[in-house]
Amino acid sequence: MGMIVKHNLTAMNSNRMLGLTTSSQAKATEKLSSGYKINRAADDAAGLAISEKMRKQIRGLTQASINAQDGISAVQTADGALNEVHDMIHRLAELTVKAANGTMSETDRNAVQSEVNQLISEVDRVSTTTKFNETYLMRGNNQGDIAKLTYTMADAALATKFSGVAMDSAGQPITRTPVVNQATGMFDIAVDEEAKALTGNPNNKDGIDGSVSFEAANTEYSGKTVGPLTTTPNKTLYVLIEDTQEVTAGDGKLSVSQVVENINKTPNPNNPSNGVQIKAFGSMDEMMQAIKGDNSVDIKTVTSFVKDGKVGLRAETFADVNSAIDVSLHVGADSSADNKIHMNIAQLSARGLGLNGLNVSGDTGDAATAAIDIVSDALQKVSNQRASLGAIQNRLEHTIANLDNVVENTTSAEAAIRDTDMASQMVEYSNNQILAQAGQAMLAQSNQATSGVLSLLQ
Numbered sequence: 001m002g003m004i005v006k007h008n009l010t011a012m013n014s015n016r017m018l019g020l021t022t023s024s025q026a027k028a029t030e031k032l033s034s035g036y037k038i039n040r041a042a043d044d045a046a047g048l049a050i051s052e053k054m055r056k057q058i059r060g061l062t063q064a065s066i067n068a069q070d071g072i073s074a075v076q077t078a079d080g081a082l083n084e085v086h087d088m089i090h091r092l093a094e095l096t097v098k099a100a101n102g103t104m105s106e107t108d109r110n111a112v113q114s115e116v117n118q119l120i121s122e123v124d125r126v127s128t129t130t131k132f133n134e135t136y137l138m139r140g141n142n143q144g145d146i147a148k149l150t151y152t153m154a155d156a157a158l159a160t161k162f163s164g165v166a167m168d169s170a171g172q173p174i175t176r177t178p179v180v181n182q183a184t185g186m187f188d189i190a191v192d193e194e195a196k197a198l199t200g201n202p203n204n205k206d207g208i209d210g211s212v213s214f215e216a217a218n219t220e221y222s223g224k225t226v227g228p229l230t231t232t233p234n235k236t237l238y239v240l241i242e243d244t245q246e247v248t249a250g251d252g253k254l255s256v257s258q259v260v261e262n263i264n265k266t267p268n269p270n271n272p273s274n275g276v277q278i279k280a281f282g283s284m285d286e287m288m289q290a291i292k293g294d295n296s297v298d299i300k301t302v303t304s305f306v307k308d309g310k311v312g313l314r315a316e317t318f319a320d321v322n323s324a325i326d327v328s329l330h331v332g333a334d335s336s337a338d339n340k341i342h343m344n345i346a347q348l349s350a351r352g353l354g355l356n357g358l359n360v361s362g363d364t365g366d367a368a369t370a371a372i373d374i375v376s377d378a379l380q381k382v383s384n385q386r387a388s389l390g391a392i393q394n395r396l397e398h399t400i401a402n403l404d405n406v407v408e409n410t411t412s413a414e415a416a417i418r419d420t421d422m423a424s425q426m427v428e429y430s431n432n433q434i435l436a437q438a439g440q441a442m443l444a445q446s447n448q449a450t451s452g453v454l455s456l457l458q
Contacts, residue, residue, distance in 0.1 A: 037418065061403050089382060091119060093375045100371075138325075139347055146325060149322075188315075191226055237279070241260050260281060288302040321347055322347045
């Protein structure tokens, strides 16, 4: 090629090669600084698609492992609660055996019954309040509604007994059904505070149809009553004797305990066919215990309250039995059914365990003897549920180990596709750096090559 100055092809070539070296060096720098050899789809289109699928699997499996760990935490929460239920049932077993002994008096068994009632109430409370992450674990499934409690069984059993006695929110007697609040499982019972009767008087103001015979006459008593407003069959009238006094001075009077004893000895003798049973008590606590005891299959507790200066009773009932709750744990990255582990937890309430209505009272140990088998059955139900939960926990631990192993191996495969080999990339970077320096030098030399033409022009 002749000596020309219009086009410096040597400089152009040096500049083009320097641009290629600079571009290659920039990519090497990017790979070294990011740690990835695929930073954009153009770097490796197929590799990018493959590695992105692997990333999706890794992220999904990592969350699945967390899901399984949350499942173990839920299992441990339920098992911890059931451990306390087990302890309470063991205590119930002690109490039933104790009450079955012939050396126990009726008063002793009544005292044992008080503890039995409290333990059963606590068993029921544990089942209705135990939850994990705001999910109730032992309330069961009510026709698709998780943890919804209903009280239809209690209401059906109590409606005929307490209709006309249960109170509404305004303190008025309810003459309709249901009497049990289906949202809370409670209902209030009206207490007549004007109970007053004169012995031998057939027109008692406490609703008793007919007179009550006493060993001594001329005793007037006052107190409170709970029961039918009229003489209705198949109901019980509970009479609280608070005070007694003479009708005629000097004739003497019966004590509260004597009046209570005589009413209970001959309840409603003049008209026994109407089916009303009269029970008298010397204290409010005794009366509440009797109401609870007579309806122990459906009533959990009975407490008193005062509203607008009037005394009322509040009864809490046992909920219906729901089907077991299904806590489905998703332990895979895909949507297929085999990526779920199903964990069933039964509603282990007092009614679910068959402990509602457990009775150890009476003047003989017959009721307590029968209660021993009931407690044994409840114990077996709790044991079966805990065994199931323990088996699920062991399975979940293996699930987590497998998931973590798959995540590790998939991450290794994804790294082989996407991560930069820092050693080889550094070699390329150093090579490009040297080429860039050489290219810059050659470009400078090429720019000076045409300067020799000036000697011809002088």
